[in-house]
Amino acid sequence: MTEWNKDLEKRILKKSKFSLTLRILRILVAVLFIYGVYMMVTNIISDKLAIGNENMYYSSLALEWTVPNVRGDFDIKEEDLSAFGTKSLSFDLLKKVGKEDLVIGEAQVTKKLSNRLSNIQYSHPGLQQLSEFSFSLPKDPRSDKKLEANTSPNVWETLEMLPEGTVGELAFSTTDFMEAEQLVKALRSYDLVVLWMPLYTGEFINYDPSGWGGSNNLIMLSDVIGLTGGMDHDENYHQSLRINWLDEGSLEESKQLMIKNIEELLEKPESYYQDFLRLGHLEEKYQYIKDEGFTVYGAVVTGPAKELLKLQDATFVQGEQLGEVELWNWEE
Numbered sequence: 001m002t003e004w005n006k007d008l009e010k011r012i013l014k015k016s017k018f019s020l021t022l023r024i025l026r027i028l029v030a031v032l033f034i035y036g037v038y039m040m041v042t043n044i045i046s047d048k049l050a051i052g053n054e055n056m057y058y059s060s061l062a063l064e065w066t067v068p069n070v071r072g073d074f075d076i077k078e079e080d081l082s083a084f085g086t087k088s089l090s091f092d093l094l095k096k097v098g099k100e101d102l103v104i105g106e107a108q109v110t111k112k113l114s115n116r117l118s119n120i121q122y123s124h125p126g127l128q129q130l131s132e133f134s135f136s137l138p139k140d141p142r143s144d145k146k147l148e149a150n151t152s153p154n155v156w157e158t159l160e161m162l163p164e165g166t167v168g169e170l171a172f173s174t175t176d177f178m179e180a181e182q183l184v185k186a187l188r189s190y191d192l193v194v195l196w197m198p199l200y201t202g203e204f205i206n207y208d209p210s211g212w213g214g215s216n217n218l219i220m221l222s223d224v225i226g227l228t229g230g231m232d233h234d235e236n237y238h239q240s241l242r243i244n245w246l247d248e249g250s251l252e253e254s255k256q257l258m259i260k261n262i263e264e265l266l267e268k269p270e271s272y273y274q275d276f277l278r279l280g281h282l283e284e285k286y287q288y289i290k291d292e293g294f295t296v297y298g299a300v301v302t303g304p305a306k307e308l309l310k311l312q313d314a315t316f317v318q319g320e321q322l323g324e325v326e327l328w329n330w331e332e
Contacts (some may be wrong), residue, residue: 063122132323152321192303
């Protein structure tokens with residue numbers, strides 16, 4: 001029998017510490033290996049299902065519908081997947097002024113396993129908000145009462161003072177509800193392009209809007225969606241088609257693509273398009289568009305400043321608002 005002494009005690013403790021350290025290292029290596037395999041499998045599944053592309057596509061689509069003349073650049077800048085399944089990505093925000101796209105900010109998309117905890121945040125340095133434009137209903141749908149429009153001061157005077165070599169962005173409301181085809185046709189004689197048109201989708205009649213502002217003679221709705229150039233995707237949610245503006249040649253296809261995209265969204269859980277994408281009353285809006293067609297009450301247009309000025313004499317224009325102005329970039 002070995003006699004117990006201090007040296008033996010030290011050797012046993014040293015051996016125990018070494019064994020414990022080795023065991024901890026083995027566990028850590030095993031955990032890291034399992035984590036690495038887990039992340040690799042998760043990323044493969046994510047890529048296979050095109051989850052990042054899908055969230056990018058629909059977040060960009062929701063942006064275009066809800067913010068006049070702002071869209072997402074479809075090149076993803078940064079993309080990451082956490083161990084808890086949270087997908088993060090970012091992309092540039094673009095605005096068309098004249099024939100050029102200006103980068104005005106960035107979107108940060110955070111898509112968690114729960115749609116209600118997911119969000120899209122926008123950063124836009126130098127801008128109070130992504131779009132300053134508002135659109136006024138020409139009539140109160142409940143009473144058919146004629147309404148006034150929210151007009152920015154000195155729009156026509158500013159356009160008159162601008163030099164010939166400038167292009168600009170202009171929003172306006174119309175004096176009556178119009179079919180999308182009617183408004184595009186009315187603008188055909190101007191050297192302008194139509195970028196976005198607010199849609200009336202049955203507010204106050206089929207459902208109560210999420211919010212609205214104004215007075216007894218003025219109604220400006222929030223949570224509005226607009227008709228813009230159509231967008232489509234392939235099976236991996238890569239952008240396969242983009243229509244840059246609305247004209248008589250592209251209008252019908254853009255309308256059909258919007259219906260197709262809404263139908264795809266309505267197949268998803270309500271929390272996806274309502275909580276994550278912030279598209280409220282989407283089913284009611286879709287049903288109104290299917291039943292009544294594309295009813296518009298304004299537009300965002302861009303073109304030479306002096307061509308925008310000509311809209312001063314258009315009888316269907318009210319509630320004019322001037323947006324960005326840039327140096328000449330207009331090509332015939």
